[in-house]
Amino acid sequence: MDHFIEEELKMIVSEGAFGKNCSLVSFKLYNSMTGIDEWWYRRIFCYIITSDGSHYNIMIKLKIQDLALRNYIASDLLFKNELIFYEKIAPFLLECRGPTVNDAPALFLPNFFYGRNKCSELIENDLIVIENVNALGYCLSNEKVFLDYEHLTVALQTIAKFHGLSYTAKHVKDLSAIHEIVENVHKVQIESNDQWMAQSEFIKKCGKRGLGRLLERDADKYRDHVHIRLMNELLGDADKTFIQTLEAREPLSVVCQGDYLRYTLLFLYDEHGHPSDATSVDFGTVHYGSPALDLSSFLYMSTTQQMREAHWDDLLDAYCAALANAVQPGVRVPDRAEIDAEMAATAVNGFAKASFTLPFMLHDRSDSLDSLATSDDPADYFLALGGDVATECLADMVQHFVDMGYPDVRRDLVHSNPVENPNSLHCQSSKELS
Numbered sequence: 001m002d003h004f005i006e007e008e009l010k011m012i013v014s015e016g017a018f019g020k021n022c023s024l025v026s027f028k029l030y031n032s033m034t035g036i037d038e039w040w041y042r043r044i045f046c047y048i049i050t051s052d053g054s055h056y057n058i059m060i061k062l063k064i065q066d067l068a069l070r071n072y073i074a075s076d077l078l079f080k081n082e083l084i085f086y087e088k089i090a091p092f093l094l095e096c097r098g099p100t101v102n103d104a105p106a107l108f109l110p111n112f113f114y115g116r117n118k119c120s121e122l123i124e125n126d127l128i129v130i131e132n133v134n135a136l137g138y139c140l141s142n143e144k145v146f147l148d149y150e151h152l153t154v155a156l157q158t159i160a161k162f163h164g165l166s167y168t169a170k171h172v173k174d175l176s177a178i179h180e181i182v183e184n185v186h187k188v189q190i191e192s193n194d195q196w197m198a199q200s201e202f203i204k205k206c207g208k209r210g211l212g213r214l215l216e217r218d219a220d221k222y223r224d225h226v227h228i229r230l231m232n233e234l235l236g237d238a239d240k241t242f243i244q245t246l247e248a249r250e251p252l253s254v255v256c257q258g259d260y261l262r263y264t265l266l267f268l269y270d271e272h273g274h275p276s277d278a279t280s281v282d283f284g285t286v287h288y289g290s291p292a293l294d295l296s297s298f299l300y301m302s303t304t305q306q307m308r309e310a311h312w313d314d315l316l317d318a319y320c321a322a323l324a325n326a327v328q329p330g331v332r333v334p335d336r337a338e339i340d341a342e343m344a345a346t347a348v349n350g351f352a353k354a355s356f357t358l359p360f361m362l363h364d365r366s367d368s369l370d371s372l373a374t375s376d377d378p379a380d381y382f383l384a385l386g387g388d389v390a391t392e393c394l395a396d397m398v399q400h401f402v403d404m405g406y407p408d409v410r411r412d413l414v415h416s417n418p419v420e421n422p423n424s425l426h427c428q429s430s431k432e433l434s
Contacts, residue, residue, distance in 0.1 A: 002029065005044060005060070012129065013050055017114040022050040040064065040078050040284060045132055057135035058113065059281065061128040077186045078284030079117040079126055084185055085283040086112035086130070089255060092181050093165035096172050107161035107326075108133075108279045130281060138266035138279055145262055145361045147302045151275050152315055155265050157322040158278040159257070159298065163291045164326030164333065166254035171331040175250065182255060182288040187246060203238040205383055206355035207231070210394025214402075217395060222402065230407035231398070234348055245349040248289050252334050252342060258285030260298040262361070291334070292342035295319065296350025301358055305396035312400075316340070347406045351397060358393055359386035 006027060013024040027048040044060040061082075063075045070076070090109055099106070110131040117126050141151050169178050211231070214222055222228050234241050257264075257280055268277040287293065299308070299315065320336045327333055334342065363385040386393070401407065 005029065005046065008060075008127065009046070009048060012114045013048075015114075017129065018048075018050050018054065018056060019052055022052050022054075025049040025051055040073050040075050041128075045134075056113075057132040059110075059130055059132040061130070063126050074188055076117065076119045076126075077188050079115075079128065081185055081188065081286050082128060082282070082284045083115040083117055085286045086115060086128070089181050089185075089286065092177075093169055093255065096169040097165055105277065107158065107165065108277060110279065110281055133266055133279060133281060137268050138277075139269075141262065141265075141267055141275070143262065145302075145358070146304050146307070147262065149307065149311055149314075151267065151278075152299075152302060152307070152311075153318050154267065154275040155260065155278050155298065155302070156295075156315060156319040158265070158280075159260060159294055160319050160322035161326045162257060163254040163294070164323055164331075167323075167331050167333045168327050170251070171327075178255075179248075179288075182286075185286055185288065187287060188258075188285055189242065189246065202382075203242070203352050203355070204235040206352070206394070207235045207398070209383060209391055210355065210396075210398040213391050213395035214398045218399075222399075225402060227402040227405060227407040231402060234407055238352070242349055242352060245293070245346040246287065246289055249345075251332065252291065252338060253289050254291050256287045256289055256291065256294045257283060258287045258294070258297075260294055261301045261357070290342045290346045292339065292346045293349055295339070296343060296347040297353045298350075300347075300350050300354035300397055301361070305393075305400060308396075308400050312404075316343075343404075344406055344408070347401065347404075351401050351406070354397060355394060356382045358397075359383075359390035362386035362390045362393065 006024075009027055010024045012018075013022055016022070025048075027046050030045050030047060041061045041063055042065075044062065046058050046060060048056050048058060050056070061079075063079065064070050090112070094109070097106070110133050112128075112130050114129040115127070119126065141147060143151070147155065166178060211228070259282060260280065264280050264282045265278050266281065267275040268279075270276045295316070299312075303315075316339060317336065320334075320339055323333050359382055
């Protein structure tokens with residue numbers, strides 16, 4: 001591996017990724033960012049010195065070696081999306097924003113140096129090279145899954161800054177410009193080989209896991225609850241429901257990171273050990289759609305039921321305040337009422353993602369992803385993960401989802417304005433779910 005990395009780095013440096021007319025002087029591999037589950041790529045960390053005397057701490061992303069698993073989890077599409085983000089989307093958004101916003105700390109994104117995604121059988125030929133933000137002090141939180149209020153607030157401020165870039169871009173550019181930069185992004189939830197994630201039976205089974213436990217806990221309150229009935233209707237027609245939630249609806253759609261959770265957020269801490277900033281290094285699931293796609297999935301995968309009951313409104317208020325502060329005066333951003341409406345319209349997508357991702361985050365590491373790739377029914381793998389603890393957490397999610405009235409999503413989808421074509425500004429209303 002050392003020889004392969006050295007030869008790759010020599011070529012990458014000579015091609016100008018770290019400056020013109022440079023060559024590789026030395027490199028050293030080291031460990032960094034421990035505790036991160038690697039599921040669609042492997043991470044290698046290097047310290048390199050180039051001939052102009054520059055020093056770099058970098059992270060190299062490589063596709064996983066197992067070809068069947070690589071195809072199953074759509075590594076090629078995820079790599080393509082990430083390269084589109086670093087090569088095209090991020091530069092466009094940052095250029096539209098300019099250097100500073102309201103004297104507030106700007107959103108930090110790692111430097112991108114090089115990427116290749118030829119999708120050949122030589123898996124090691126595909127790689128992405130970015131700055132190792134761990135060397136700048138960014139690291140994972142100590143919490144295994146759920147975040148405390150302080151970390152949640154900082155994370156939501158980071159998400160707001162990221163979403164704010166899209167609103168600024170739409171303010172300074174024609175709307176078609178932002179549609180153009182996202183036109184080649186793949187909707188990995190519905191365009192990859194793991195389409196079962198969006199298929200009715202799997203989503204229905206995941207939802208039923210939590211729903212069944214909720215009815216065991218509190219049948220008198222929830223058995224005949226109107227939103228339980230509506231939730232069953234949504235889960236029964238999951239394909240149509242989730243595809244509609246992914247549609248862009250102007251003027252509030254943004255570039256979403258698509259997978260904010262504990263393993264994709266890295267925090268910067270002050271001298272007292274308090275989180276002061278956060279960033280992400282994973283953009284394989286980048287998507288253009290409702291800001292609530294990021295908000296709902298992040299909050300359901302990062303909060304306990306106690307946190308949701310005590311601080312749901314506070315957390316959404318924190319996001320809205322940070323969003324307003326992330327843009328220049330005159331830039332149109334949604335207010336809290338509009339964010340609530342977006343949550344009502346699309347939170348079912350975040351709930352669905354959390355329903356199969358959260359059990360994986362809670363599992364005891366004894367289950368191997370290899371069994372997922374070879375399973376006749378992938379749903380069986382996820383439905384067994386996390387045991388009783390995960391089932392209780394899913395029941396808590398269902399309870400909150402129902403109590404918030406989010407299953408009554410059909411009304412919101414009917415009155416939304418999805419963009420029919422990402423290259424067109426023509427909008428049409430969605431048909432009511434049957």
